[in-house]
Amino acid sequence: MIQAPSELDPNQGNASVSPQENGFADALSVLNSEKAVQELTAQPPVQGIDDHLVEFSEAMRTVAKALRRVSEGKASAQAEAAEWKRKYELERARNLQLEHKVLSSGEHNDERAENLADQPLLCDAGEQSERCCGKNGICSHEVLRDGEPDFDSNAIQSKLMRKASFKLSWCCKGEKSDQHKHDIVSFEKGNITTAERSSKQISLKWESAPQTLLILTKPNSTSVQILCADMVRWLKEQKRLNIYVEPRVKLELLTESSYYSFVKTWQSDKEILLLHMKVDLIVTLGGDGTVLWAASMFKGPVPPIVPFSLGSLGFMTPFRILNLSDWLSTFHNFSSDIQGAACFFDSEHYRECLDAIFRGPLSITLRHRLQCHVIREAAKNEFETEGPMLVLNEVTIDRGISSFLTNLECYCDNSFVTCVQGDGLILSTTSGSTAYSLAAGGSMVHPQVPGILFTPICPHSLSFRPLILPEHVTLRVQVPFNSRGHAWVSFDGKDRKQLAPGDALVCSMAPWPVPTACQVDSTSDFLRSIHDGLHWNLRKTQSFDGPRDL
Numbered sequence: 001m002i003q004a005p006s007e008l009d010p011n012q013g014n015a016s017v018s019p020q021e022n023g024f025a026d027a028l029s030v031l032n033s034e035k036a037v038q039e040l041t042a043q044p045p046v047q048g049i050d051d052h053l054v055e056f057s058e059a060m061r062t063v064a065k066a067l068r069r070v071s072e073g074k075a076s077a078q079a080e081a082a083e084w085k086r087k088y089e090l091e092r093a094r095n096l097q098l099e100h101k102v103l104s105s106g107e108h109n110d111e112r113a114e115n116l117a118d119q120p121l122l123c124d125a126g127e128q129s130e131r132c133c134g135k136n137g138i139c140s141h142e143v144l145r146d147g148e149p150d151f152d153s154n155a156i157q158s159k160l161m162r163k164a165s166f167k168l169s170w171c172c173k174g175e176k177s178d179q180h181k182h183d184i185v186s187f188e189k190g191n192i193t194t195a196e197r198s199s200k201q202i203s204l205k206w207e208s209a210p211q212t213l214l215i216l217t218k219p220n221s222t223s224v225q226i227l228c229a230d231m232v233r234w235l236k237e238q239k240r241l242n243i244y245v246e247p248r249v250k251l252e253l254l255t256e257s258s259y260y261s262f263v264k265t266w267q268s269d270k271e272i273l274l275l276h277m278k279v280d281l282i283v284t285l286g287g288d289g290t291v292l293w294a295a296s297m298f299k300g301p302v303p304p305i306v307p308f309s310l311g312s313l314g315f316m317t318p319f320r321i322l323n324l325s326d327w328l329s330t331f332h333n334f335s336s337d338i339q340g341a342a343c344f345f346d347s348e349h350y351r352e353c354l355d356a357i358f359r360g361p362l363s364i365t366l367r368h369r370l371q372c373h374v375i376r377e378a379a380k381n382e383f384e385t386e387g388p389m390l391v392l393n394e395v396t397i398d399r400g401i402s403s404f405l406t407n408l409e410c411y412c413d414n415s416f417v418t419c420v421q422g423d424g425l426i427l428s429t430t431s432g433s434t435a436y437s438l439a440a441g442g443s444m445v446h447p448q449v450p451g452i453l454f455t456p457i458c459p460h461s462l463s464f465r466p467l468i469l470p471e472h473v474t475l476r477v478q479v480p481f482n483s484r485g486h487a488w489v490s491f492d493g494k495d496r497k498q499l500a501p502g503d504a505l506v507c508s509m510a511p512w513p514v515p516t517a518c519q520v521d522s523t524s525d526f527l528r529s530i531h532d533g534l535h536w537n538l539r540k541t542q543s544f545d546g547p548r549d550l
């Protein structure tokens, strides 16, 4: 992607930059001083002046040469920046031209075309995003700029499939405040105070209506299939939305009826890489595993996810779907076949939920992800890695099928942390804190808290306690050369890889969180999930009668 001029050089966009500002003044003064030294040294030596003066002038000449090299370096950097600026402007002009062509082509036969007329044009990254969003908040327009070829067969239609734009704002104690998280710490007059917090409730407000939905479903579930078909029909007929599903789901829908031929899908994994540019919203129908699956499909930015719960637990799936099979499953003597067949949903309920989401604003939880790289012992340098692998829950390094203790050397930003000897280690996000990490004795942490959980699995030590580290650290877990066995790494419980002695896993916070829609808000949803899912701290209340303080 072409960099914005501001990233290249703060002065590039400004034609009236003074020489002092752009560094040329330094270069000139360096050249002048070198000239003076040259003049000085070119004069015939005055008789009687001792060797010290000659030595001094030699030294001055060397300094002048070095300074000239620096100034030449600066000039070439300037030239490079100017070249980048020229490329950027060329690309920008080309994009604008293309956009104009598409808009005036008149082939707006998609529903999207009707809606486009009411929408503001895409923002230009710099100046216009300020106009749309004000100085604070984040506008999705900036992401929309990088158009890449569409994999849909109808080129015109796909050009028109622009993403809906939205604005994020941070709310404070129930009040909405557009103050973005800047100036977290102030230190006026030597007094340190903190103001904005990064983990406030975030609200997403649509600036143009969402138009393309991706529905992801848990496989092998009759009730999910029936619900999916019902939802697709409603979204198409009542909401006029473009709908994407996985190839497997498209087949399932077509097996049911050829009516569903309008549903879109993709042919290759490469096409999945472009999905984030066309999908406004993802709906998941399943349990937490389906949310993990959705997140794993996006190796970069992730569109907001609306997770409907059709699993047994649902820590990340706050939208409930009431169905008869849930109710039947409470009666143990019903066979699973009967339960599977009894898929009568309260359609009104999910429709109301989706209507509220389409209207907005909606509270969202930005779930942080970890990005992981494996560095093999044979790698020539730190940049020769496997990955990145992104996880929403956790990355686990364990002993796999080996019966030996794992022996893992752990470093945090190059400081030695400890050597884990036991079954393994979990590096978890706060969203994953209620999953495997919890089972291994880690704390439960609100998903909006930015941090990385460092939780050992069955450590063979009486003094090992789990840690929570700040979000900005980089962790490195290495299998020592003298380890008796291999270790195994897995990502959100999947894609196992073997780590041989000398291999390492490097892990840090990813820049692309997973935005999930809240049913109420981040905190209420989290507390509800630990109450309903885990029956957290459920205890009969002590009766009033009995001994008490007077």
Ligand SMILES: NC(=O)c1ccc[n+]([C@@H]2O[C@H](COP(=O)([O-])OP(=O)(O)OC[C@H]3O[C@@H](n4cnc5c(N)ncnc54)[C@H](O)[C@@H]3O)[C@@H](O)[C@H]2O)c1
Pocket (backbone or CB within 6 Å): 287, 288, 289, 290, 292, 311, 312, 313, 314, 315, 316, 393, 394, 431, 432, 433, 434, 435, 436, 437, 439, 491, 492, 493
């Ligand atoms: N001992 C354990 O508790 C254990 C062991 C292996 C894996 N896991 C978890 O399973 C996850 C993979 O989930 P899956 O659904 O693909 O596999 P799965 O079908 O085997 O389900 C694992 C269970 O973990 C629950 N779960 C997943 N993410 C959760 C979260 N963030 N908070 C609370 N519970 C959560 C799921 O609801 C499910 O009940 C892994 O990321 C790991 O956290 C847990």
Ligand SMILES: Nc1ncnc2c1ncn2[C@@H]1O[C@H](COP(=O)(O)OP(=O)(O)OP(=O)(O)O)[C@@H](O)[C@H]1O
Pocket (backbone or CB within 6 Å): 216, 217, 218, 219, 246, 286, 287, 288, 289, 290, 291, 292, 293, 310, 311, 312, 313, 314
């Ligand atoms: N679209 C998908 N394609 C392939 N596999 C999927 C997909 N969605 C979910 N899975 C996998 O299916 C498994 C079960 O999914 P999920 O956890 O959503 O359902 P569940 O097990 O019924 O829910 P719960 O864990 O709450 O009981 C998980 O391992 C998940 O990775």
